[in-house]
Amino acid sequence: MINFPYPLPSDTTSEVDERAAAVALLPVGSYEQHGPHLPLVTDTLIACAIADRLAAAYPVQQLPPLTISCSHEHERWPGTVSISATTLHAVVSDIAASLRRGGTTALVVVNAHGGNHVLRNTVQESTARGERMALFPTADDWRTAAEDAGIHTDAHSDMHAGELETSILLHVGPQLVRIGHESMDHVHEDRRHLLTLGMDAYTASGVIGRPSLASAEKGQRLLAGLTESFADHLSALGVR
Numbered sequence: 009m010i011n012f013p014y015p016l017p018s019d020t021t022s023e024v025d026e027r028a029a030a031v032a033l034l035p036v037g038s039y040e041q042h043g044p045h046l047p048l049v050t051d052t053l054i055a056c057a058i059a060d061r062l063a064a065a066y067p068v069q070q071l072p073p074l075t076i077s078c079s080h081e082h083e084r085w086p087g088t089v090s091i092s093a094t095t096l097h098a099v100v101s102d103i104a105a106s107l108r109r110g111g112t113t114a115l116v117v118v119n120a121h122g123g124n125h126v127l128r129n130t131v132q133e134s135t136a137r138g139e140r141m142a143l144f145p146t147a148d149d150w151r152t153a154a155e156d157a158g159i160h161t162d163a164h165s166d167m168h169a170g171e172l173e174t175s176i177l178l179h180v181g182p183q184l185v186r187i188g189h190e191s192m193d194h195v196h197e198d199r200r201h202l203l204t205l206g207m208d209a210y211t212a213s214g215v216i217g218r219p220s221l222a223s224a225e226k227g228q229r230l231l232a233g234l235t236e237s238f239a240d241h242l243s244a245l246g247v248r
Contacts, residue, residue, distance in 0.1 A: 013181040014056040016072045024069060030247055031066075031114040032107050034100065035059040035073035038121040041085035043169040043215035045189035046177055048087045049075065054173065055120035057180045058145070061235045062118070066242060069112060074099065077124050081207045085214055093126035100130050104141060114140035114245045122167070142241050145234050153233030157226045161218045165195050168207070170217015172230065179227030189219040 019027075037052025047053075052075045063070040077096050082088040104115045115134075119127050127143055134141040145153070151163060154172060161171045169192075177185050195218065196210040210216060 013053060013184075014060055017070050019069075027067070027069065029067055029069040029112065031116060031242065031245060032069040032071055032112045033059045033062055034071045034103060034115060034117050036077055036096075036100070036117055036119045036121065036124060036127065037073055037075055038077045038079045038123070039075055040079035040082040040088040040090075040121070040123075041214045042173065043192055043213050043219075045186040045192055045215075045219060046169050046174065047184050050169070050173060050177060051077075051121040053181060053184070054176050055118050057176060057231060058120065058234055059118045061231050062238050065235050066238065067247075068116070071103070077121055078126065079121070079123055081123055081202060082214070084206060084208050096124065097126050097130050100127065101134070104134060104139065108139070114142075114247065116142045116144050116241065116245075118144055140245050142245055144238060144241050149234055149237045152237060153230050156233045157229035159226060159230070160221050161195075165197060166217040167199070168211075168217060169215045170219050171221040171226070172217070174217075174219040174222035175224070175227035176230055177227070178222055178224040179231070182224060189222065191220065193218045193220050 035055035037055040039048050041048065042050040052073050056073050059070050062068060076089050076091055078093050079088050079090045083090060100117060107115055117127055117131065131141045131143045159171055166172050174185060174189055192213060192215050194211050194213055194215045196216055199210050207214065
């Protein structure tokens with residue numbers, strides 16, 4: 009067991025009241041295999057790393073993370089734990105409703121697991137009801153940040169535990185990256201039946217990407233790029 013790089017938010021109720029933030033950040037990660045070199049909690053660490061930097065740069069309230077989500081495509085690997093899409097949708101919707109009752113009128117879901125497809129529908133349904141919710145980062149946010157950070161592998165090839173995720177972990181928690189990531193590269197471009205067959209049909213190690221290209225500097229630049237792009241999402245929510 010090792011110390012989690014990101015502590016839970018330590019605000020008191022008085023401090024939250026004084027800040028009076030109109031927007032709350034909910035990090036959503038997962039607990040799923042990330043190959044032999046990254047921990048099961050990788051997506052949660054990444055979501056918290058993003059939220060931590062956003063909270064330092066913008067007037068928002070940071071919430072503790074959801075650490076288990078929809079990882080069904082990884083479930084044949086030891087350690088992976090999932091909840092249903094219905095449960096994740098309900099939990100996020102309930103949190104948003106609770107925040108509104110407490111006076112925080114907008115929620116940004118900071119999602120770091122690509123398999124949480126239901127979160128897109130959660131945001132769509134919320135906004136259709138006239139509520140304020142956003143999902144961050146979007147694919148465009150990731151693409152721009154990755155280009156600016158010098159990530160060589162495109163998003164399709166770098167699907168899981170590859171250059172991007174390993175770079176962020178090397179930056180925020182290098183002690184968590186196991187020895188050997190330099191030799192873990194595996195790319196499988198044709199994954200058209202992923203939802204039917206699961207990840208193990210396309211990788212024996214759990215990796216789809218090129219972790220050998222990862223660096224802490226790229227991780228730092230990725231997080232900086234995402235922090236910059238968040239301003240546009242606050243503007244879309246009507247927050248200046």
